Amino acid sequence: MRIDVLTLFPEMFESPLSYSILKRAQEQGIVAIAVTNIRDFTTDKYHKVDDKPYGGGPGMVMMPGPLFDCFEHVEKLAPHRGRVILLTPQGQRFNQAKARELAAEERLILIAGRYEGFDERIRIGLNAEQISIGDYVLNGGELAAMVVIDAVVRLLPGALGDEDSAKDDSFSVGANDHSPLLEYPQYTRPEVFRGMKVPDILLSGDHAKIAQWRCEQSLERTRQWRPDLLDAGDLGERR
Ligand code: ADE
Numbered sequence: 001m002r003i004d005v006l007t008l009f010p011e012m013f014e015s016p017l018s019y020s021i022l023k024r025a026q027e028q029g030i031v032a033i034a035v036t037n038i039r040d041f042t043t044d045k046y047h048k049v050d051d052k053p054y055g056g057g058p059g060m061v062m063m064p065g066p067l068f069d070c071f072e073h074v075e076k077l078a079p080h081r082g083r084v085i086l087l088t089p090q091g092q093r094f095n096q097a098k099a100r101e102l103a104a105e106e107r108l109i110l111i112a113g114r115y116e117g118f119d120e121r122i123r124i125g126l127n128a129e130q131i132s133i134g135d136y137v138l139n140g141g142e143l144a145a146m147v148v149i150d151a152v153v154r155l156l157p158g159a160l161g162d163e164d165s166a167k168d169d170s171f172s173v174g175a176n177d178h179s180p181l182l183e184y185p186q187y188t189r190p191e192v193f194r195g196m197k198v199p200d201i202l203l204s205g206d207h208a209k210i211a212q213w214r215c216e217q218s219l220e221r222t223r224q225w226r227p228d229l230l231d232a233g234d235l236g237e238r239r
Contacts, residue, residue, distance in 0.1 A: 001030070001032075001105065001106060001108070001152075001153075001156055002031070002033075002034070002078050002082070002106070002107045002108075003031060003033045003034070003107070003108045003110065003149060003152075003153075004033075004034050004035075004036065004077065004078075004108070004110070005033070005034070005036065005109075005111075005112065005145055005149075006036055006038050006067065006070050006071060006074060006109070006110070006111045006112065007035060007036075007037065007038065007111075007112040007140075007141075007142055007145070008037065008038050008049060008112075008114050008140075009112075009114075009142055010035040010036070012142045012143075012146075013035045013142070013145075016150070017033055017035075017149075021153065021154055021159055021160065022149070022150065024159075025153050025158075025159045028158065030153070030156050030157075030158050030159050031153050031156060031159070033149065034074075034077065036070060036073070036074050037070075038066050038067055039066065040070070041066045041067075041069040041070040041073065042065075042066045043065075048063070049063060049066050050062050050063060050114070050115045051063050053116065059116030059117075060115040060116060061115060061116055061117055061118070062113050062114065062115055062117070062119060062122065064119045064121045064122050064125065067122055068125065068126075071111070071126060074109060075109070080106045080107045081107070082105050082106055082107025082108050082109060083102065083107070083108050083109070084109045084126050084127065084128040084129070085108060085109065085110050085111065085128060085130070085131050086113065086118060086122070086123060086126075086129070086131070086141070087110060087113065087131055087132075087141030087142075087144040087145050087148070088113060088117065088118070088130050088131075088132060088141065089135070089136070089137050089138075090130055091129070091130030091131040092129070092131055092132065093131075093133075093134070093135075094131050094132065094133045094134075094144075094151070095171070096151070096169075096171035096172065096180060097180075099148070099151040099155060100155060102148070103152045103153075103155035103156055108148075108152070110141075110145045110148060110149070111126075111141070112140055112141030112142045112144070112145045113140060113141045114141075131144070133147045133148070154166060168183060168184070168214075169183060170182045170183040171229075180229055181218040181219060181222045181229070182218060182221045182222045182225060182226060182229070183218065184213075184215075184217040184218045184221075185217055185221075187199070187202060191203070
């Protein structure tokens with residue numbers, strides 16, 4: 001997979017992309033991630049990327065010119081256009097199902113905005129879809145783009161050391177093969193820690209019973225902590 005990011009703050013991406021799974025996935029050629037500075041495509045002497053909104057109002061709006069020029073340059077860096085995504089609180093809510101969907105693409109172009117928003121002609125002209133990572137407003141789309149990259153890359157074949165380790169994650173397809181459930185409780189050594197003991201069943205060696213216990217635990221904690229996930233509407237959307 002190739003992921004391009006268009007941003008005014010490319011340095012923000014350096015650290016998150018330089019550790020652990022994201023680092024290894026790039027080194028192994030599972031994903032290529034290229035970050036391009038939108039400001040490099042300004043033509044005026046002040047390198048202006050934003051301006052006052054027509055009709056008045058607070059804040060500044062990202063101008064279409066530099067962004068279109070930047071996009072048209074980036075688009076040509078690889079043969080497929082892929083999915084073009086604006087990170088904005090107005091977007092469709094990002095979730096595990098969306099991460100799986102994006103992980104199946106050959107290419108993503110993520111556009112991180114700053115200021116009060118994008119000139120509407122950016123969304124329309126680039127025919128971009130919009131993604132939000134939650135119902136709150138960040139100072140820009142950069143952190144949201146990093147969240148999307150992190151969630152997508154770990155789903156790419158070979159990205160995780162153990163091929164199976166994404167399978168049982170929270171929100172992955174759970175017990176009945178249809179429902180996204182929270183993950184079951186995990187334990188490692190020691191067997192007793194500060195008086196708290198690992199459940200006997202996990203020490204029993206009975207794999208069928210362990211699998212069943214984990215299913216029940218997943219269901220129970222989903223019921224208790226995230227009952228919204230069990231709503232029919234939500235199941236439909238995620239599947
Ligand atoms: N930019 C600002 N807030 C955002 C959010 N919640 N999701 C995605 N992009 C954003």
